[in-house]
Amino acid sequence: xxxxxxxxxxxxxxxxxxxxxxxxxxxxxxxxxxxxxxxxxxxxxxxxxxxxxxxxxxxxxxxxxxxxxxxxxxxxxxxxxxxxxxxxxxxxxxxxxxxxxxxxxxxxxxxxxxxxxxxxxxxxxxxxxxxxxxxxxxxxxxxxxxxxxxxxxxxxxxxxxxxxxxxxxxxxxxxxxxxxxxxxxxxxxxxxxxxxxxxxxxxxxxxxxxxxxxxxxxxxxxxxxxxxxxxxxxxxxxxxxxx
Numbered sequence: 001x002x003x004x005x006x007x008x009x010x011x012x013x014x015x016x017x018x019x020x021x022x023x024x025x026x027x028x029x030x031x032x033x034x035x036x037x038x039x040x041x042x043x044x045x046x047x048x049x050x051x052x053x054x055x056x057x058x059x060x061x062x063x064x065x066x067x068x069x070x071x072x073x074x075x076x077x078x079x080x081x082x083x084x085x086x087x088x089x090x091x092x093x094x095x096x097x098x099x100x101x102x103x104x105x106x107x108x109x110x111x112x113x114x115x116x117x118x119x120x121x122x123x124x125x126x127x128x129x130x131x132x133x134x135x136x137x138x139x140x141x142x143x144x145x146x147x148x149x150x151x152x153x154x155x156x157x158x159x160x161x162x163x164x165x166x167x168x169x170x171x172x173x174x175x176x177x178x179x180x181x182x183x184x185x186x187x188x189x190x191x192x193x194x195x196x197x198x199x200x201x202x203x204x205x206x207x208x209x210x211x212x213x214x215x216x217x218x219x220x221x222x223x224x225x226x227x228x229x230x231x232x233x234x235x236x237x238x239x240x241x242x243x
Contacts, residue, residue: 005038005111006090010077014098015049016214018042019058025096025104026060032108039064039090042098043081045071051098073183074163075190082172091116093167095188099212102164106207114166118203119195121157122164128206129159145227149189152235157202160189161227164207167191174198186227193234 007025011018022040029038039062044052052065066084068077078095085093092114096102102122110120123129125143134142142161149160163185175194182190192202 002033002035002037003092004088004090005036005092005094006081006085006088007038007040007094007096007107008043008078008081008085009040009096009098010043010045010074010081011047011051011055011098012045012071013047013049014051015047015054017099017212018051018055021098021100021104022055022058022060022063024100025107028104028107029062032111036111038062041066041081041084043077044068045073045077074185075180075183075187078187079177079180082167082177086169086172091169093169093172095163095165095167097163099214101210101212103208103210106164109205109207110164110166113203113205114168116168116170118168118201119171119192120166120203120205121159121162121192122207123157123159123162123204124207124209125158126204126206129208130206131209131211133211134209149231152231152238153189153193154235154238155192155196157192157204159204160192161185162207163188164209167195168200171195171198171200174200182226182230184222184224184226186230189227189231 042055042065044065045068052067055065066080082093110122114120124131125146146159146161150157175198180190
C-alpha cells in the first residue's frame with residue numbers, strides 16, 4: 001500500500017529553474033512509486049516571469065499550480081498549500097525550495113524516517129550534511145543564526161530554519177494554521193515550535209544544500225529582522241515563564 005505525499009513548492013520568478021526542478025522531481029517520483037504516490041503543488045505568487053505558465057506547460061501528471069493574486073511571502077504560500085492539501089487524503093506534506101538548492105534526489109532520505117508523530121527536517125549543519133557554493137560569510141551567518149535560535153529557545157536542533165522538511169498530516173490538523181504570523185524563513189522556526197508544543201517530535205536528516213545558480217535570492221533585511229525578532233521574543237517569553 002502506497003502513502004500519499006504532497007510536495008509543496010512556493011515560487012516567485014523561478015522560470016530559470018522550475019523546468020529542471022520538476023524534471024528531476026518527476027524521476028524521483030517514479031523511483032519511489034512502489035511506496036509513495038507523490039503529487040506536486042506549485043504555489044506561485046503571481047510571478048512576472050510566468051513561472052506558473054511554464055510549470056503548467058510541462059503537462060506533468062499529478063502537478064497542480066495554485067496561483068496567488070500577489071506576492072505574499074514564503075509563509076502564506078506554504079499555508080495556502082497546506083490548506084489545499086488537507087482537503088485531500090495526503091499523509092505527508094513536503095516543503096521544498098524551487099531554486100534547486102534542495103536536491104529532489106534526497107527526498108527519499110526524508111520520507112524514509114517520516115512518521116505520523118515526527119516533523120522531519122533536512123539539516124545542513126550536522127554530520128553528513130553540507131553546503132555547496134556558499135561564501136564563508138554566509139556560512140558563518142547561517143551557523144550563528146541557527147545556534148542563536150537553538151540557544152534562546154532551549155532546543156537541541158541544529159537547523160531550525162531549514163526549509164526542506166516533511167510534515168505529517170496529523171500535525172497540520174492539530175496546530176492552528178491561522179495563528180502562524182511569520183511570512184519569511186522565520187516561518188520554519190514557528191512551525192517547529194508549534195509542532196513541539198502540540199506534542200510532536202523532530203527528527204533531523206543530513207542534506208546537501210546547493211546555492212542557487214539562477215535568479216535572485218528572496219532573502220532581505222526585513223525577512224532577517226522578522227525571523228530574529230520572532231525567535232528573540234519567543235525565547236524571552238520562555239525565560240520569563242521559567243522564572
